[in-house]
Amino acid sequence: MVLMKKVINDPEHTVTEMLQGFEAAHPDYVKSLDGTTVLLRKEAPVDGKVSLVSGGGSGHEPAHAGYVGEGMLDAAVAGEMFTSPTPDQVFEAIKAVDGGAGVFLVIKNYTGDVMNFEMARELAEAEGISVEQVVVNDDVAVEDSSFTNGRRGIAGTVFVHKIAGAKASEGASLREVKRVAEKVVAHTRSMGVALTPCVVPGSGKPSFTLEEDEMEVGIGIHGEPGIERKKITSADEIAEELLQKVLQDSVDYKGAEVAVMINGLGATPASELYIVNRYIQQRLHDYDVTVTHTYVGEYMTSLEMAGFSVTLMKMDGELKQLLDAKVETPAFRD
Amino acid sequence: MVLMKKVINDPEHTVTEMLQGFEAAHPDYVKSLDGTTVLLRKEAPVDGKVSLVSGGGSGHEPAHAGYVGEGMLDAAVAGEMFTSPTPDQVFEAIKAVDGGAGVFLVIKNYTGDVMNFEMARELAEAEGISVEQVVVNDDVAVEDSSFTNGRRGIAGTVFVHKIAGAKASEGASLREVKRVAEKVVAHTRSMGVALTPCVVPGSGKPSFTLEEDEMEVGIGIHGEPGIERKKITSADEIAEELLQKVLQDSVDYKGAEVAVMINGLGATPASELYIVNRYIQQRLHDYDVTVTHTYVGEYMTSLEMAGFSVTLMKMDGELKQLLDAKVETPAFRD
Amino acid sequence: MEMKAEQAVAWVEKANALMQSHKEYLTELDQAIGDGDHGLNMSRGFQEAELKVSATDYDTAADVFKDVATVLMSKIGGASGPLYGTAFLKMSMTLKGKDPVTEANLAEAVEAALNGMKQRGKAEQGEKTMIDVWHPVADFLRNGQNVQPGKLEETAEEAMNQTKDIMATKGRAAYLQERSKGHIDPGSTSSFYLFQALADVWKKGE
Amino acid sequence: MEMKAEQAVAWVEKANALMQSHKEYLTELDQAIGDGDHGLNMSRGFQEAELKVSATDYDTAADVFKDVATVLMSKIGGASGPLYGTAFLKMSMTLKGKDPVTEANLAEAVEAALNGMKQRGKAEQGEKTMIDVWHPVADFLRNGQNVQPGKLEETAEEAMNQTKDIMATKGRAAYLQERSKGHIDPGSTSSFYLFQALADVWKKGE
Numbered sequence A, B: 001m002v003l004m005k006k007v008i009n010d011p012e013h014t015v016t017e018m019l020q021g022f023e024a025a026h027p028d029y030v031k032s033l034d035g036t037t038v039l040l041r042k043e044a045p046v047d048g049k050v051s052l053v054s055g056g057g058s059g060h061e062p063a064h065a066g067y068v069g070e071g072m073l074d075a076a077v078a079g080e081m082f083t084s085p086t087p088d089q090v091f092e093a094i095k096a097v098d099g100g101a102g103v104f105l106v107i108k109n110y111t112g113d114v115m116n117f118e119m120a121r122e123l124a125e126a127e128g129i130s131v132e133q134v135v136v137n138d139d140v141a142v143e144d145s146s147f148t149n150g151r152r153g154i155a156g157t158v159f160v161h162k163i164a165g166a167k168a169s170e171g172a173s174l175r176e177v178k179r180v181a182e183k184v185v186a187h188t189r190s191m192g193v194a195l196t197p198c199v200v201p202g203s204g205k206p207s208f209t210l211e212e213d214e215m216e217v218g219i220g221i222h223g224e225p226g227i228e229r230k231k232i233t234s235a236d237e238i239a240e241e242l243l244q245k246v247l248q249d250s251v252d253y254k255g256a257e258v259a260v261m262i263n264g265l266g267a268t269p270a271s272e273l274y275i276v277n278r279y280i281q282q283r284l285h286d287y288d289v290t291v292t293h294t295y296v297g298e299y300m301t302s303l304e305m306a307g308f309s310v311t312l313m314k315m316d317g318e319l320k321q322l323l324d325a326k327v328e329t330p331a332f333r334d
Numbered sequence C, D: 001m002e003m004k005a006e007q008a009v010a011w012v013e014k015a016n017a018l019m020q021s022h023k024e025y026l027t028e029l030d031q032a033i034g035d036g037d038h039g040l041n042m043s044r045g046f047q048e049a050e051l052k053v054s055a056t057d058y059d060t061a062a063d064v065f066k067d068v069a070t071v072l073m074s075k076i077g078g079a080s081g082p083l084y085g086t087a088f089l090k091m092s093m094t095l096k097g098k099d100p101v102t103e104a105n106l107a108e109a110v111e112a113a114l115n116g117m118k119q120r121g122k123a124e125q126g127e128k129t130m131i132d133v134w135h136p137v138a139d140f141l142r143n144g145q146n147v148q149p150g151k152l153e154e155t156a157e158e159a160m161n162q163t164k165d166i167m168a169t170k171g172r173a174a175y176l177q178e179r180s181k182g183h184i185d186p187g188s189t190s191s192f193y194l195f196q197a198l199a200d201v202w203k204k205g206e
C-alpha cells in the first residue's frame, strides 16, 4: 500500500472541504460558524446551559465535530491537520456558544492545544465570559512528570466529552461540570499501538517508517513515533501488553466497574478491533473487573494509521448515570 | 505501509474470535447461536414477525452483524473471510429466527452467496418454513447481462436491510417485505473505487497490486480487481466519475429525492469521505436532486482496503417512511 | 478399474494431498481473477473430508461420497462448496447399491455430477468454470474407448489449460470481463487435481 | 544598525523566503521527533505575514511587528504559533515609540520576546525548544560587545546545533524521551532562520 494515496483535492483546502462535507452530511446536528473552522451545535447558543467547546488538530475524525450535539459538545474547533487551532478560532467558538452560564473547554494535553486554548480563554475572560477548562492526559505510554509537559490526551477524551456534556445538559454549573470532567480524567487511562505510520496531506511523507514486521508501542494520535519499536506479535499478546500498562498505572481497576473503549486509529478493520475486544474482556474478567460499557470502533483516529488504543474508565454511580444519559451526535449515540 | 500487518491470532480463528468479540461488545443487541457462525438478534425469534436473515463472507464489517437488531436483521451469518457461509449455517439461522411468519433472505449477488443461501432455503422449505429472498445487485461497475451472473451487491445492501427490516417490524407479510426489498433494489445503484488492495488473513498476499499513482475503478468488496485501472486524480474528479456512472445507469435520479451513502472501504479516513460527500452533494444539487438522507462512514467494507463507494437510492413516500422508522443496531441507528 | 470403499477413500486422501500442496497456487489463480480464497477453501474442505473418511468404516464408495458431499457442503462455502458438494452427492446417489463400482458406473456418476453442478450453478461449458473440466471428462468416460487413467488425467489437464483463453461469463471472474482472459480458472484447476487423484488411485488399482 | 519600518518589513520578507525554501527540511525535522507539520506551519504563517506587511504602509517597526504578531497568532496554530505570535507582540510593545530602532532597543525587544515565550510555554533553556536559540541570542544582543550581524547569525546557528544532543522535556519531542536525542529541534531551526534573516537585513543596513 502506498501511503501517499489520498482522496483529496488541494491539501491546503483539506480541512475546510472536510468541514463542508461534514456539515452537508449532518445538517440536523451542526451548523458552521462563518469565516471560521468551527462547527456549532445546531441549537447553539443554548440559554442558561454551560456550553462545551473542544477541538484540536484535524485528522482525528470523528473527533471532534462528530461529538457535537445534544449531551456532548456545543462546538468543535478544527485546526489544520495535527495542528492545534489558533486562539482566534477558539475565541469565536466560545463567543458563539456562550449561553450565559459559562463555557467549558476540553483540551487534550499537547503544548500547542494548551497554549492556543488558554490564549482564547484569556480573550474570552477579557470580554466577561466565564470560562473553565480540563486538560485530558490519559495516555500512560508517557511517564508523568512535572518537569515535562506530562502525558498526552488521546481516546479517553471522548469519555470526558460524553460525561461533562451530560452534566452540562442537566443544567449543572460550570464548577460542577469541571468537577465531573476532572473525575473522568482521574479515572481514565489509555495506551495505543501502531502497525503503520500515517501521512499528513501535503507533507507527502510518512511520519515514520516501520519494517514489515515492526510496530510502534505507545503511539500518540499525531503520527509521532511511539515510545518503543518492537516486532509485531499476536493480537492477544499486543492487547495484553497495552492492558498491563493501563492496569499497572495509578488507577486501581481491579475488582472495579469499568467502561472499555477499543479505539481504531484509522486503517485497522473492525474485525481486528473485535478480536482485541474479545481478549481484553476475557482478561478483565480474570482481574475480576466488571465491564459496564464497551465501545469498539473509530473514536479518536490518526488519519490512515493502522493500530488501536485501549482505554479504561473506572466507573462510579455518577459516571454511570452520566454515561447512560441521552446523547445525540453524529458519532456517539446511545 | 505493509499490507500483511494485521492484529490477529491464528488466521484460522479470525472469524470466530471476531464474532466472540462482537458479541462481547454488543450483548444488548446480539446473542450467538451455539456451534455456528450466526449472530441472532437478542429477542429472536420474534413471534409473528417476518424475520430477516442476511450474511455473506466476513471482511465487510460492520456488515452484517452490525445490522442485527430492532428494525433491521434478525440474524447475520458469517462465512470465512470473503467466502460465502455454507448452507447448513444459513439453515440454522433460518430455523433460529423463524417466528412463524416466515423468513426473508437478503442475498448479495455473488454466485457463492446465491447458491449457498438457496440451498439453505431448500432445506428450510423442506421443513415447512416459508422463505422468500431478494438478491441485491446495486454495483453499476459491472454490465448487467442475462448471460452472466449479473451485477454485484455492494453497499446498497445496507438500504435493503434497513427498509425491509422496517417493513417487517411493522408486521408486514413476507410478500410485502419482499415487495419493498425489490423496490429498494430497483431504486438503488452504487459504484466504488479502490486506492489500495487488501489482504485476506492467512493468504498473506495482497489481492492485487497497484502502482503508487494508480487506482482501481469499479471495485467490488472482496479484494477482486476493479473494471479499470487508472491514474489517481483529485477527490472531486474521482467522485465525479463514480457519480456519472451511477447517474447514467437505468434509474433516473434527476430531479428526484434520493438517499446518499458515501461508504468507506476500510482504510480511507473519515475526513476523505467527507471531502467526497461535499462534492457529491454539490453535484446532486446541480442535477436538481434533493438529498433527503446522507450516510457517510464505513457500512460495507473490504478489510483494510483504501477507497470508497457512492450509493444513491431514489426515494418515494414509502421508502422515506421506512428509512426513518425506528432502528436500533450496533452499526445503524436513527 | 473397480472401485470399492477403500479406493474411494484413497481418492479423497490423494485429492486432499494435492489440494494442500497446491493451496498457494490455487489462491494465486483466484487472486488474479477472483477473490483469492480458492486455495484456502479447497484445503479447508478436503482436509475435513479426509479427516472424516479416514476415521470411518464404509461398505461402499457411495457411502464414502455421501460423507464427502456433506463435509464439502458444510466446510467450503463460496461458489466451489455447493458445487463440489453437489458433485459428490450426485455421485453417491448414482452409485447407490453399485459395489464394486465399475468404469461404466463411474461414467454415469460423473455424468450425474456434471448435470447437478450445471443445474446448481447455471453455467454451461465454455464460461470459464470448473464445468469446463467436468464436461470433457464426463464425455471421455462415457464414450468408453480405451479408457485409461493416463488419458483421463490428460483430458482434465488439457481442459484446464484451455480455460486460460476463455472470457469468463460466470463466477467472480465474469466481473473482469475481457481482463479475465489469459488466466487459468482456479476451480478448473482444483477439478483437475481431483481427477488427477482419481487417475492415480485407478493406476494403483490396475 | 538602525531599524525603520522598511527594514522590519524586509526582515519579515527574508524570513518568509527562508521558511519557504526550508519547508521540507523543517517538516523532516518535525517528523523525526514531532508530528511533521512544522514546515507547513511556518510556511503558512510567514507567507501570510509577508502578504500582510508588504501590502501595508507602516510608520514604525513596532507597527510592523504588531501585524506580524496577529497574523502568526491566527495562522500558525500548534505550539509554534502562540510562541512566535507572543514574540512579535512583545517586541512590538517594547519598541512602541522607538523609531528608528537602535541595537539597544532591539536587545530589549528580543529580551522581552524571550520572557514572553518562556511564560507562555513554561519552558526554560535546555529543554530542546526554540527557547534554546532565543536565549543565547538575547544574551548576545544584551551584552553589546562587538555586535555584528555575522556574530548574531553564528550565535543562533550554534545554539540550534546544540539542541541536537539535548533530551527534550518540553514540546512533542518530550514524549520520545531518550529517543529525542540526536535530532535538531525543528522550532530552534525555524528560529535560527528568523535570526539569519535579521542578520541579513542588518548587513544590508550597514
Ligand SMILES: Nc1ncnc2c1ncn2[C@@H]1O[C@H](COP(=O)(O)OP(=O)(O)O)[C@@H](O)[C@H]1O
Residues within 6 Å of the ligand: B082, B083, B084, B111, B112, B113, C030, C034, C035, C036, C037, C038, C041, C042, C077, C078, C079, C080, C081, C083, C117, C121, C122, C123, C128, C129, C130, C131, C170, C171, C172, C185, C186, C187, C188
Ligand atoms: N456458476 C458457476 N458454475 C460452475 N462453477 C463455478 C460457478 N461460479 C464459480 N465457479 C467455480 O468456482 C471457482 C471459484 O471458487 P471459490 O474461489 O472457492 O469461490 P468464490 O468465487 O465464491 O470465492 C471458479 O474458479 C469457478 O471454477
Ligand SMILES: Nc1ncnc2c1ncn2[C@@H]1O[C@H](COP(=O)(O)OP(=O)(O)O)[C@@H](O)[C@H]1O
Residues within 6 Å of the ligand: A082, A083, A084, A111, A112, A113, D030, D034, D035, D036, D037, D038, D041, D042, D077, D078, D079, D080, D081, D083, D117, D121, D122, D123, D128, D129, D130, D131, D170, D171, D172, D185, D186, D187, D188
Ligand atoms: N513549551 C514550549 N516552549 C517553547 N517552545 C516550544 C514548546 N513546545 C514546543 N516548542 C517548539 O515548537 C516546535 C514545534 O512546533 P510545531 O511543530 O509547529 O507545533 P506542534 O508541536 O504543535 O506540531 C518545537 O520544535 C519547539 O521548538
Ligand SMILES: [Mg+2]
Residues within 6 Å of the ligand: A057, A081, A082, A083, A084, A112, D035, D037, D078, D079
Ligand atoms: Mg502539530
Ligand SMILES: [Mg+2]
Residues within 6 Å of the ligand: B057, B081, B082, B083, B084, B112, C035, C037, C078, C079
Ligand atoms: Mg470467496
Ligand SMILES: [Mg+2]
Residues within 6 Å of the ligand: C030, C034, C035, C036, C037, C038, C078
Ligand atoms: Mg474465490
Ligand SMILES: [Mg+2]
Residues within 6 Å of the ligand: D030, D034, D035, D036, D037, D038, D078
Ligand atoms: Mg509539529
